[in-house]
Amino acid sequence: MPVESLVAIDIGNTRVHFALFENFHADEVTPPVSTFSYSTYSSDIQGLRNWLSGDTLPWYTVSVHRSALASLEAFSKIEPRVSSFFAFDHKKLPIEIAIPSPEKVGLDRLAAAVAANHMRQKDRPAIVVDAGTAITVDAVSAQGEFVGGAILPGMRTSAKALASQTDALPQITIDLENKPAAIGTNTTEAMQSGLFWGSVGAVRETIRRVSDQLNSDKPPQIFFSGGDVNYLAPWMDLDIETVDHLVLRGVALAAQTL
Ligand SMILES: Nc1ncnc2c1ncn2[C@@H]1O[C@H](COP(=O)(O)OP(=O)(O)O)[C@@H](O)[C@H]1O
Ligand SMILES: CC(C)(COP(=O)(O)O)[C@@H](O)C(=O)NCCC(=O)O
Numbered sequence: 001m002p003v004e005s006l007v008a009i010d011i012g013n014t015r016v017h018f019a020l021f022e023n024f025h026a027d028e029v030t031p032p033v034s035t036f037s038y039s040t041y042s043s044d045i046q047g048l049r050n051w052l053s054g055d056t057l058p059w060y061t062v063s064v065h066r067s068a069l070a071s072l073e074a075f076s077k078i079e080p081r082v083s084s085f086f087a088f089d090h091k092k093l094p095i096e097i098a099i100p101s102p103e104k105v106g107l108d109r110l111a112a113a114v115a116a117n118h119m120r121q122k123d124r125p126a127i128v129v130d131a132g133t134a135i136t137v138d139a140v141s142a143q144g145e146f147v148g149g150a151i152l153p154g155m156r157t158s159a160k161a162l163a164s165q166t167d168a169l170p171q172i173t174i175d176l177e178n179k180p181a182a183i184g185t186n187t188t189e190a191m192q193s194g195l196f197w198g199s200v201g202a203v204r205e206t207i208r209r210v211s212d213q214l215n216s217d218k219p220p221q222i223f224f225s226g227g228d229v230n231y232l233a234p235w236m237d238l239d240i241e242t243v244d245h246l247v248l249r250g251v252a253l254a255a256q257t258l
């Protein structure tokens with residue numbers, strides 16, 4: 001039975017994202033009608049209540065953060081506009097996971113792979129980049145299996161590491177709106193340059209290596225998503241497709257298969 005109206009949720013390490021899907025059709029991977037998010041560490045329950053429409057809907061979630069999942073599940077039990085709450089595990093997600101310990105893979109990585117697998121041309125593998133707290137670069141084979149990938153620190157995560165592991169480096173706020181000069185002329189500028197251009201280069205090189213290892217007849221289709229996607233994507237020099245809310249679309253697709 002298709003679930004045409006639902007709330008899909010992606011509980012990440014920095015943000016919890018909610019998306020309302022109406023008249024969802026798997027063929028078109030319908031985009032969400034509206035979205036809402038709050039910090040994983042200070043949930044904005046009032047904001048969530050205001051965002052929720054009048055309809056009572058089923059909620060489906062993937063989570064990589066256990067306590068945030070537990071709090072949201074507790075909230076769902078007292079919120080009358082939630083008809084059911086379903087947290088996916090890897091077994092319930094509609095994708096083959098061709099690695100030794102499938103239960104260890106982040107469910108957000110798998111949900112994004114579900115969406116990319118659905119959207120890709122069937123004779124091409126896919127590479128899925130999700131840029132958030134961590135940046136993941138994952139591979140979906142031409143046969144449609146999640147075959148693994150790479151986990152890199154996100155830009156803000158790297159910035160925190162530099163500040164905490166050194167005496168002299170400050171905690172800087174990452175300004176993602178303006179591209180930094182490559183040659184920084186003070187500590188902060190130098191860190192901004194290294195964090196930004198280093199991430200760009202790291203992602204590009206990782207994509208190249210993943211693509212080489214896939215060794216497919218046709219080049220992989222490369223999908224980009226996640227909170228920091230708009231800062232990385234313009235610098236890739238690769239044929240990429242930016243898709244908003246790839247994880248949430250994967251959750252909505254997965255909900256159709258339960
Ligand atoms: N301290 C912060 N202040 C403002 N925005 C932040 C802060 N930390 C992270 N962000 C932003 O939050 C978003 C997190 O990305 P997202 O894909 O939601 O990550 P995750 O899935 O790891 O929670 C990014 O756009 C990031 O730039
Ligand atoms: C790699 C991640 C930390 C990414 O999380 P995010 O940046 O979306 O918050 C998450 O997918 C995770 O906790 N994974 C578990 C380990 C694994 O995927 O192998």
Ligand SMILES: [K+]
Nearest residue numbers: 130131132134
């Ligand atoms: K991520």
